[in-house]
Amino acid sequence: MKINKYRNQDIIIRNLYTGELWGWSKQQLRQYLHESYLVLFFTALFSLFKITLGIFFISNVSALYIKISIICSPVLILIISITYILYISIKKTFIKIQNIIQNFPYLGLYLHALQNGPRKHLIFSFLKLILFVYIIYLSSLYTCYYILFYKSIPKGLDENLIACLTIFELITLIFIRTRSSIKWFPLFSMLIIYVFLFYVQNTVYGFYSLIMQASMLTILGIFSLLICEFEIPSINWNDSYHFTPSYHRPRCLYFPLFNLSWYYDLPQLWTIFYPVYAREAFSQSQLALVDSNYLLLNQSLEEAERQSENNMLFQANEQFGGQRLAQENNNVQYNNNVENNNNVENNVQVEIQQQEIQQINNNFQQSANNIEEFNNNNNSNDNDKDNKQLLSGQGQIIGG
Structure with a gap:
């Protein structure tokens, strides 16, 4: 059935197997039937703008939610430890809290300051932060639904796309470490997502779920290829090489530490949008902390202190x-x-x-x-x- 034939009237289609209803108004149908190339060009530009805005919301809010969840995960351990104190032993619980202070310094700073005081307010603060960021996450998702999917789509298409993007953010945070993977995986994955959303924006209807599944499987295939080609072989690379991921260099791209207190505490939220750089962008003294060159680090700090004075x-x-x-x-x-x-x-x-x-x-x-x-x-x-x-x-x- 040709939809062009019914472009001058509203259309409602029902799926007899699932009971889903899809509808298009006359304005929506005429939107996809332009004959002027100039109109098509500006329509494509506007579609790219909406896609960019929607992906910006989805990726950044998803990354923020994942990072906040990981950051606040020690709070759950702290809750278990405080519960443990009521039933087992104070001494053992104290050891657990000391381990939290050592392994999670951004939380240990405040636990140490509240060592002789109540810690419940600190726990509630982190839990409220998780709840607040989750509400922001849901609000942004609804905004993205309106920007990217403002018409009839198969049931669950938008939710599945958002879930896949969130999963890709998580696996990128955990598995992508080498320079080649950091360079190519975001590039190819964003290109595939752009193509899929551009197709959705500029067509009336057709195989959306199938194309989304093919796109996600393609991204997963690229991810697997990068893992096999770069991430797994990097385990056997020489640790003395600066492009080898290690315990002190989880990733081979670096972020400038604007304040030394960030070494123990959390960076500010605006740093989420700050780009990372290769090693060539920094001097040897600026990389002293990354390279564990504490002699050069002390000299740099003393020089900075003298310069400040x-x-x-x-x-x-x-x-x-x-x-x-x-x-x-x-x-x-x-x-x-x-x-x-x-x-x-x-x-x-x-x-x-x-x-x-x-x-x-x-x-x-x-x-x-x-x-x-x-x-x-x-x-x-x-x-x-x-x-x-x-x-x-x-x-x-x-x-x-």
């Missing part, structure tokens, strides 16, 4: 140096003002002294002129007397 001293010097510089500027400004005032006073005094000297010079010049004039007058008087004497002498001579 130097930075603090530099900041303190900048702060106090700025205040000192401001004070020095004020002092220089004050000295300049005082010096300017002194210069003004000195200039005034110099002008006064120059005026006095000029006055003295004028007085001296006037005195000199007076003396010269007086001398001239005296000389003229003496000449007159000489002339008179000469004339009188001449007269005596003439008269004689």
